[in-house]
Amino acid sequence: MTGTAPHPPKPYSATTGPRAIRSFVLRQGRFTPAQQRAFDELWPRFGLDFIGKPRDYDEVFGRAAPRVLEIGFGNGDALRFAASQDPARDYIGIEVHAPGVGRLLNALAADGAEHVRLYHHDAVEVLREEIAEGALDEVRIYFPDPWHKKRHNKRRLIQPEFAALLVSRLRSGGRLHAATDWQDYAEQMWDVLDATPGLANRAGPRGQVQRPDWRPQTHFETRGQKLGHGVWDLLYDRA
Numbered sequence: 001m002t003g004t005a006p007h008p009p010k011p012y013s014a015t016t017g018p019r020a021i022r023s024f025v026l027r028q029g030r031f032t033p034a035q036q037r038a039f040d041e042l043w044p045r046f047g048l049d050f051i052g053k054p055r056d057y058d059e060v061f062g063r064a065a066p067r068v069l070e071i072g073f074g075n076g077d078a079l080r081f082a083a084s085q086d087p088a089r090d091y092i093g094i095e096v097h098a099p100g101v102g103r104l105l106n107a108l109a110a111d112g113a114e115h116v117r118l119y120h121h122d123a124v125e126v127l128r129e130e131i132a133e134g135a136l137d138e139v140r141i142y143f144p145d146p147w148h149k150k151r152h153n154k155r156r157l158i159q160p161e162f163a164a165l166l167v168s169r170l171r172s173g174g175r176l177h178a179a180t181d182w183q184d185y186a187e188q189m190w191d192v193l194d195a196t197p198g199l200a201n202r203a204g205p206r207g208q209v210q211r212p213d214w215r216p217q218t219h220f221e222t223r224g225q226k227l228g229h230g231v232w233d234l235l236y237d238r239a
Helices: 033-046 057-061 077-085 098-111 123-129 150-155 160-169 183-193 219-226
Strands: 067-071 090-094 116-119 136-142 170-180 199-201 232-238
Touching: 033 098, 033 116, 057 090, 067 077, 077 090, 077 098, 077 136, 098 116, 123 160, 136 160, 160 170, 160 183, 170 183, 183 199, 183 232
Parallel strands: 067 090, 067 136, 090 116, 136 170
Antiparallel strands: 170 232, 199 232
């Protein structure tokens, strides 16, 4: 046996000292040699290093186009599918777990998806520091960690302060799409998002929509539905 095992790169954090509670933990996962090569070889092509100041995305993508942000893209299947169906818009993905980032880097190279860029970083910091007000056409948050134990609910991503940040980054007429398979989290999303100034639930107060065509149904989701689990898609317009 030759060589050494790959070491997943850790997402850079600009924060020093005490910080607000994070919505994620960095879990150990299998990080393959192919994913390591993706970081080594493809990051300059598809990756965005956190710089901590507003970024000119027209310069990044080489054009002026509407922009879609997916927060916590996991293994990247939904982002890859959406980008392949929608070349007229630019896609930005954020994920802290290295194996998923490496997997998607390889997929983007296979697709030649030059209208996609990825951050391996904390989404809150990217939104706050690098994305200007009104810069996004759409934000997507699919199946964020439910932190299902009541004492951990405070770690959920969808909180009033975060929702206000999202609204500030969406253009007028933009869209927020959130999905969860935990009813308790759906209830919290309604509590927070229905009450957030600048957002209007497209299905009415505490309403949900059928899964839109732009969000593919995952194998995990299909399995859960066979077991009787629900899925809630919430769609909001930026007033």
